[in-house]
Amino acid sequence: MDDETIITGNKPKKFKVTPGLVFGIVIAALALMVISTGFFVVDATEQAVITRFGKYNRTVGSGMQFKIPFGVERDYKVPVKVIQTEQFGFQTIKAGAVNQYKNGITKESTMLTGDLNIVDVEWIIQYRIVDPAAWLFNVKERKQTIRDISQSVVNTLVGDRAILDVMGSERTAIETSALDTMNDNFRALGLGINVIGVKLQNIVPPTGVQDAFEDVNKASQDMERYINEGKEAYNREIPLAKGRADQELQVAEGYAVERVNKAKGDVARFTSVYQEYKKAPAITRERLYLETMKEVFTGNDTTLIDSNLDNMLPIKNLKGAN
Numbered sequence: 001m002d003d004e005t006i007i008t009g010n011k012p013k014k015f016k017v018t019p020g021l022v023f024g025i026v027i028a029a030l031a032l033m034v035i036s037t038g039f040f041v042v043d044a045t046e047q048a049v050i051t052r053f054g055k056y057n058r059t060v061g062s063g064m065q066f067k068i069p070f071g072v073e074r075d076y077k078v079p080v081k082v083i084q085t086e087q088f089g090f091q092t093i094k095a096g097a098v099n100q101y102k103n104g105i106t107k108e109s110t111m112l113t114g115d116l117n118i119v120d121v122e123w124i125i126q127y128r129i130v131d132p133a134a135w136l137f138n139v140k141e142r143k144q145t146i147r148d149i150s151q152s153v154v155n156t157l158v159g160d161r162a163i164l165d166v167m168g169s170e171r172t173a174i175e176t177s178a179l180d181t182m183n184d185n186f187r188a189l190g191l192g193i194n195v196i197g198v199k200l201q202n203i204v205p206p207t208g209v210q211d212a213f214e215d216v217n218k219a220s221q222d223m224e225r226y227i228n229e230g231k232e233a234y235n236r237e238i239p240l241a242k243g244r245a246d247q248e249l250q251v252a253e254g255y256a257v258e259r260v261n262k263a264k265g266d267v268a269r270f271t272s273v274y275q276e277y278k279k280a281p282a283i284t285r286e287r288l289y290l291e292t293m294k295e296v297f298t299g300n301d302t303t304l305i306d307s308n309l310d311n312m313l314p315i316k317n318l319k320g321a322n
Contacts, residue, residue, distance in 0.1 A: 033069060033070070034069045036069075037069035037070060037071070038066055038067055038068065038069035039064060039065070039066055040064075040065055040066075040067065040075055041063070041064055041065070042060060042061065042062045042063060042065055042075075042077060043062060043077070043079075044062045044081070045062075045079055045080070045081040045082050046062060046077045046078060046079050046080060046081070047059055047060065047061055047062070047077075047078055047080045047132050048060050048061075048065060048075045048076065048077050048078070048132075049075070049076045049078060049132045049133050049136055050067055050073050050074070050075055051073065051074050051076070052068065052072060052073045053072065054074075056133050056137060057073065059132055059133060060075075076132075076136055078129055078132035078135055078136065079129065080128065080129045080130065080132055081128070082128070082129075083126050083127070083128055083196065084126070084127055084128070084129075085124055085125070085126050086124065086125050086127075086143075086146055086147060086150065087122075087124050088108050088109060088121075088122065088123050088124065088125075088147070088150065088151065088154070089108060089109025089120065089121060089122035089123065089201070089202075090109075090122050090201065090202075108147075108151050109121055109122055110206065111154070111155050111158045111159065112158075112159055113158055113159065113161060113162060113163040113166055114158075114159055114160050114161050114162050115162040115163060117162075117163040117205070118205070118206050119158070119163055119166060119167070119203060119204070119205060119206070120202070120203070120204050120205070120206055121154065121158060121166070121200065121202075121203050122200070122201035122202045122203070123150075123154060123178075123198065123199060123200045123201055124197075124198075124199050124201065125146075125150050125182065125195055125197065125198050125199075126195070126196050126197040126198075126199075127146070127193045127194060127195045127196060128193065128194055128196060129192055129193050130192060130193060130194045131190075131192030131193075132192065133192070134190050134191065134192030135191065135192035135193065136192075138189070138190040138191060138192065139189060139190070139191050142191065145189065145191065146186075146191070146193070149182060149185045149186065149189075150178075150182060150198075153178050153181045153182050153185070154174070154178055156181075157174045157177055157178055157181075158174065161174070163205075164217070164220055166203060167203045167217075171200050171203075174200060175198045175199060175200055176198075178198040179195055179196075179197070179198045182195045182198070183195050273288075
């Protein structure tokens, strides 16, 4: 039919479909399809990867974007600014509650330490997508790849350490090494992500050996305490002993200096006397003899020399009269 009947009120009217009207309707439909399939909005936390006939073409940022409509180009939105988390050894089922039943996740958390102990290690990793195209196209099983690599890295690091180190002093070192190693592996695979955090959660012995392990741990803590007490006593006594030794050395050095100086003085005095002796040997010998005799008889009642006279007195018979 070339025309249709349109009823307006009670009077039928003839409406003729013209080629211009048909063309206008087609144009409007095409415009609507272009708008609906060509324009799209990218969220502020996302980037969109555009493919043309299934092949990667470009990556666009947030805001209103355009692509060739009718399926020629397709967009895939990737949350590049969202921090995503993977949990290992446990599952968070709701806010404030943690699923601890371990069904299906026991194997990934049970590990062998370097000293051949078994330990359950729970950890999380946080990562962000940095290359949307690589994330979409380079690896097929992305989530499983992330979990496999993370589990392998943590198993290796735990296996290189003793159980007490894993549970205590080496936690931070394990987290730092795990983050660097995971990023190296993910870059090598071209996964397009960057791990920004690795956090060890609960690290406990397997069920059934908890009490025994706590006893061992307590003994280890006591050992550390005794060692610290010994070091404290050492640090207290050794400086005191060193101080006393330094004091004795200083006294000895002072005594040595005194003896050396005295000896040097004696030598100087002897040298001086010798010089005078060379000038008048007889007088010097007599003077030395008199001084010596005075020293010998000092304190005796017998006076050998009268200091008021110019000449020596006769020597008294000290042996007594016959």
